[in-house]
Amino acid sequence: MKNENKIKQFYNILFKHYGPQNWWPGESIIECIIGAILTQNTSWVNVEKAIKNLKDNSLLNVEKLNFLSANEIAEFIKPSGFYNQKAKTLKNFINFLTTEYDQNLDIMLHEDTKILREKLLRIKGIGPETADSILLYGLNKPSFVIDKYTYRILNRHKLIPQQTNYYEMQNLIIDNIDRDTYIYNEFHALIVKVGKEHCKSRAICRNCPLEFDL
DNA sequence: GACCAGGCACATC
């Protein structure tokens, strides 16, 4: 079977096996964006604690965050780890939103996806994965998210060599599935799901729904 | 007690 069909096959197998993942759990755009930043190299359970701290203090709110310093924000997000860096990144994003879109997420929402992605990447602390997560899960734009699990799974199935960059993986995926926000959303979430269960860095893939061609 | 988690920026060679 050709590689391009394997990508689609992976999606179909995972969707059938696990069902829809219904990411992102956030209730608002700003909550999704904050979650995307806080989850950098961090487990989601820790992110949830940090988001709860913000929520309990009514800080899932652009104007209110704008009045806090990075040090003040850091106190609320400690459970998510790397809190000083992430607090600065959050401030950087709020400043960006203020200068570019007058703190109006709705205006940002109507920005051209490609241009917005480039702008997001210029914010210190936001790299390709976080930018794509914000676009896909926060703003519902078709921007496929690549992460460590995507790399491990593609590599283990010999669909990519060891040295493969973010965009080579992203192109491999998007060239072989429909350009559809729902599919992008579910596929990445399903990759994380199967990765957590079967593709930890040390563990061998056992009883993995994708093991058919390993 | 080691290892890992839904990364990124920066230093150094």
Place this chain on the structure above:
DNA sequence: GATGTGCATGGT
């Protein structure tokens, strides 16, 4: 351009 390191909490 590749490779290494700091950032940090909390779960397994």
